[in-house]
Amino acid sequence: MLTLQCPYCGVDAEETELHAEGEAHLKRFGPGSSDDDFETYLFMRENPKGVHFERWRHSNGCGKFFHAARSTTTLEVFGTYSAQTYEPPQDIKDKITAKYPGWSWREFA
């Protein structure tokens, strides 16, 4: 039963206030993109054993979508941050690096 801090309203929200919305930082591919890119966008998932960047919505709360960096093996949360970003903030990346030196996730590390 997870607790995540909503970066918008500051609430330490338990999971029943939240809705999981899948992998974060997916790049949308629309008309004109290749079949491979489009398949990757819609279906191919990082699914790591380790740190996962993911989307959540504070659905029974302020209604905002946000991102979280969370370990799928220990459920440690390295931070939550705005959904209006293209990559995780540096301080969160640093925190992950401190715990898992050499980690990487798609385009960033």
Next chain:
Amino acid sequence: MRRYSAFAIAREAARFHTGWERAWRSPEPKKKYDVIIVGAGGHGLATAFYLGKNFGITNVAIIEKGWLGGGNTGRNTTIIRSNYLQDPSAAIYEKARSLYETMSQDLNYNVMFSPRGVMMLAQTQSEIRGYERTAHANALQGVTTEFIGPERVKELVPIINIDGPRYPVLGALWQARGGTGRHDAVAWGYARACSDMGMDIIQKTEVIGVRQEGGKVTGVDTTKGPIDCDKLGLVVAGNSGDLANMAGFRLPMESVALQALVSEPIKPCMDVVVMANTVHGYMSQSDKGEMVIGGGTDGFNNYTQRGSFHHVEETVRALVETFPIVSRLKMLRQWGGIVDVTGDRSPVIGKTPLGNCFINAGWGTGGFKAIPGGGWATAELIAKGEPGPLSAEFGMDRFIEGRFIDESVAAGVAH
């Protein structure tokens, strides 16, 4: 292999059972095998078994990081049914169901297949239509099902509340020859038979790398050193993404927790399996008398084998509503397993971007009931290098083409 029978038990009883031999050997790995299967769960062992039985390929190792049958095979709610809507699903699940019918005899190991009947309750008009559609599809697929009315539901399951104030039972899709089996026994029975064919089941050995050359697989690295092979099968529900990473490709899958629970045992009161998808719960009674209960998956990626308690809560309240007498029973134990869920929630059986490397994964919540069918189809795929009719539609290419096998169209949840 010494056959199991009542006579054998009587013989052994006389000498205090000191004469029973090992059900399976515990060998050290050889340097090379024709085929390596990663994962000694139900699907992995069944794949190996049918490689031997149907194709005569017995120089096979099954490598397991824990103990055989210790993943989802030993954690599910043991439901066996084949009343699926789409042709490819109905074909493979019906194949599996029919193999379950004779499995105890085929393996000389009683897997306690109990064709007690499975019903899926219709509690909304759209569920009625969905299940009537399934019944019509099944009639053409050679799967025996029927849509029954609420009175028949009550007759088959006297403890059900068909007049619930919120969601009265309007009918059900009934598969009389669906049922349950003893999950551990399925793994143990296959393991014993595989071992008897000379295959090596290598437990407590983790695959840590996939070796390849020129785009083709050559072997695996394990915690017991490298092992070569001509062909590799990845059959590791819950860990498919991890293995795929080692082999250098990504999958259209995510791993999430699925939870189950049992009550304390009571005397027999329910002789069928009931699934109530509108309210998200299903229940059967085990031979020990426990009510075996399951519900939906968590929404987030997870490898901890611990789910979130509010899903247990949602499932339990659904069952208290559907079966009011369970209110004063007690939850004895809850647990979780990790399932791989694909983009259309149907499995993948097919080739991978790596040559001679094949995959069976993504069964979501439907893995146990498919074990013999999945094993049968995967064995054919590995032996021939190309999918046979049972797995033809289950390749990963479907995600590029937009050709999905979506079972959720008939029911909110697929179990």
Next chain:
Amino acid sequence: MSNAVSALNSASFEGFATVTETGLRGMITLRGDLSSAKLKAAVKAATGAAIPDVRRVTTGKDGMAAWMSPDELLILCDYASVNDTIATLTAKLTGEHALAVNVSDARAVFRIAGDGAREVLAKLAPVDLSAGAFQAGDFRRSRIAQVAAAFWLNDDNSFELVCFRSVAQYVFDVLKVSAQPGGEVGFL
């Protein structure tokens, strides 16, 4: 407006706290840039209230403003004056990207009063409702059992709770279950 009735017509229940549907209330969803001077002035003009801090309510002479999200307030006022309040807001927000819409009839409001009020809510909402954690003027969107709701604490230690009108009966029913005599917890 003689035809207008609230969801439960001011139904009430007396348990170890008192639960009352408070009747019709003016409510406006206001979306916009909460940091803009124009919006601040508009809310002031319409209600007399200041822009609330995160998860707080403010009160003015003509109404209240509650923090719903980083770009949304719930404005509360008399039911009869809601159209005027919207008109004021809209006029003051001319030229600004904003949305002010009447949601008075889309919602129901309950008051939970009495010593046990905190506990009645704490049986239904995953929120720390202890006196130290939840104080007068605090506002929280969460859920009540299985539906979304928002509530705040008044200076008189009573809670007011807003939910969607269609589930007013459900919310009233679960509040009644929570407030049943004999159900006092003795924790909060």
Next chain:
Amino acid sequence: MSTRLATGGRLLNKGKQLNFTFNGKQLTGFEGDTLASALLANDQMMMGRSFKYHRPRGVVASGAEEPNALMNMGKGGKFEPNQRATTTELFDGLTCASQNHWPSLEFDVGAVNNYMTRFFPAGFYYKTFMFPKFAWKHVFEPIVRQSAGLGQVPKDRDVDTYEHFYAYVDIAVIGGGVAGLQAAKAAALSGAKVLLMEQTAHWGGRAATDGGEVDGKPVADYIADLVAELDAMDNVTMRTRMMGSGVYDHGYVLGYERVNDHTPGNDGPRHRLWRIRAKQIVTATGAIERPLSFAGNDIPGVMLAAAIRDYAADYGVSIGDRTVVVTNNDDAYRTAILLKNAGLEVPVILDARAGGGGALAEEARALGIRIENGKGIAKVKGGKRVTSVAICSQAGEGAVLEEIQCDAVAMSGGWSPVVHLWSHCGGKLTWDDAQAHFRPDATRAPTNQDGIGFVVPAGSANGEMDLAAILNDAHDAGKAASKAAGFNATRKAAPKADAQAEAAMEPVWLMPQGAGPKLRIKAWLDFQNDVKVSDVRLAAQEGYESVEHTKRYTTLGMATDQGKLSNINGLATLAGQLNAPIPAVGTTTFRPPYTPISFGAIAGEARDEVFQPLRRTTIHGYHEDVNAFYEPVGQWRRPYTFPRKGESHADAVKREILQTRDSVGLLDASTLGKIIVKGPDAGKFLDMLYTNMMSNLKPGKCRYGLMCSENGFLSDDGVVARIDEDTFLCHTTTGGAERIHGWMEDWLQCEWWDWKVYTANVTEQYAQVAVVGPNARKVIEKLGGDMDVSKEGLAFMEWKDGKIGDFDARAYRISFSGELSYEIAVPASQGRAFWDALMEAGAEFNIMPYGTEALHVMRAEKGFIMIGDETDGTIIPQDLGLNWAISKKKEDFLGKRAQLRSHMADPNRWKLVGLKTVDGSVIPDGSYAIAAGSNANGQRNTQGRVTSTYYSPTLDCGIAMGLVHNGPDRMGEVIEFNKVDGSTVKAEIVNPVFYDMDGEKQNV
């Protein structure tokens, strides 16, 4: 025999006698008794039958670990099976019965299994019952099921209520024994908010029973002072009868409070499930004594040594007059000493240790008790009650040295910390060789969301067995927890305790250590499930070497006590057989709950009417008044039809349709979603959301639109009205409002966050009524008001604000039935009044309400698709001939790229057509159009399926819509649809618009 003593019974109120019945017998006990102690006081040692062999079972323990004494409790709506007698507080009027026997506890036919023990070893059922093929299901399985199962099935609906409670604390302390109390105090001194919970009704655990001194006073006094002190602290909450049932991720703890189990007539809930969030959790859950494995250790009268002590000291009950004590440690001597001091006989203490015991042994010896070192029990004799024990050397194979008459045996195999709650969330264990048990490994605690340990074990739960060490450890645990929770830990020192020193225990996993097969087959590990030493050895011999394999093969530890007594003994037996060290074999996983918790408590308040929220429109009261027949649609309940007295549903639907087509009907359409989309980029945004163009819609106009998922599939439809330059109002399907609103917010917040668009879900602000039929205009006009609803004043696909009667209304001139139709929105608070006004105004036209079924039939007659019927999540708009609603001009919209993929662009996809049966009958719902031949899997080929099928009252025949291969090119062709009975029905492929093909009626 067991009986009440004249002395002892510190938990009893002997002034208050209580009456209860067991198996129909009227018995009495005292306030403070457990059901088990009261039964024992009435010489009722036998309390049940075992699971597999139906052997007689007596109580073996005094607490939550009890595997045998399980009862069918209560009657009717308060009946509950499998209730543990040892944790059930006695109350006046309690009724219970023993389980798993027929016809009676004393004479049980099922006990025949007992005589077949040898033929039923572990896993025997995997090896037989295979022939003939269907014999398992029809012959063997029913026998197995009937003989298993323990408790009876409840018959009646539960009459009690349950609730949840959310609590947030800094530190939750689980266990109110001396360690829990001490830890709570240490934690509370830091200022942290502490919740202390204890599963029984009493504070202090067993420390007071076992004696010792703390800070110079008797431990019982120290506990009383500690309780008073904690009680006085504002930052501490203390709850008895509340079990810490499970520890979950991120500091979540479930507390299972049995509020009224002991006072069943009181107001309030029966159970309360606390959902606690704690920064830190202290597990002071104590330890459980282990049985010893010797032949006949399951015979009633053989009990844990500490339990015998508890019954004597706490409840004033003696288990027998002559109790043999058998042990591998010093603690059991306390039982002998207490019994002797109570005037009972202890004929011998058998100490398996060659070197014997320490100071406690000296004390026992001084009391004149015979002590035999290096000795053990070869065999217990007796049937339903112990009659004697045969003594042997522990080192040998069981040659009998002497037989001693006795009526009770007190056994102790050492103590195992209760590590369950530590382990639930991943806390790891370490093997303690000296005490032969697993204890928490403090370096590998379960971690929380911040990656730090959040569970701290305390006292004997942490492997400390001596009073002084327990208090020290608990004090440290409280300090550690407060520090980890962000407080300054107290500087106060731990109290000084003094208890008798104990000599080291020596592990004994089998007694005697060389016991042969004949003894091993009688040496029980799991009393309830009948698993013996021989079974575990057999499992290992057959290759079930993993502890999980052994557990599952033998059912060891899978009984209702979840192996609290059997796990370590079983594990050690397995390790012995495998010749491996115990820690290398490992443990099974500990899963919640610690002891079983009621489903009622888990479900909480969510039952009956509030099982799930029921959404009601403001017109719902009308539907109730006229007894509408409902269908659930999402959480709404919509009228399916409005049957009149004596009318069938089908007839009612027919009447509603004919009347609407003929004159006028009313539909409560309030459930349709309504979402405001406003801002300078609103048009651009809707162009991305809908497949068709919305930005060029003129204010005052309406347009039907389609929405697809990014995967290309049709997900929702509805009418969009442009309110002004900046503002649109989007209608969604009934189930779609929240989903589509979330979908909009998702794209606005996560992809196009620079677009200036605000949305608001105003679905419930309005009651919406469809006034439908040739007389619709007349009804509206009759209400008066200032709105011009004439053909010119409000043209088809326009909307307008104004007054209808007294009502502020917004009217949309749209039609889903093909008739002249107005959808009118009024403020929800006036919805019922508006509906009533329409009903009144329409009376002269014989107006009547119609339900969702009439709605469905009328739209099908008109060839309109319905989301959820024509679509099922696998359908793209092109399949439904909706290409006209897919913009060719737009570069991009959600779903566009997906629809370009090979399978979706495939001309062979099934396409929408109308279907008319040749014989006028109705095609069954869900039917498939069959094609020649079969596929490679032997499945019959198909060429289409129906999506909607109805009897059309308007056309008086069966009509349907369906998807057919090349359908639109095959007009006039007759194809066959299957029925479940194997027959088929023929239908002609026709245009899907059956009614008013040119749309004249809606346009009048």
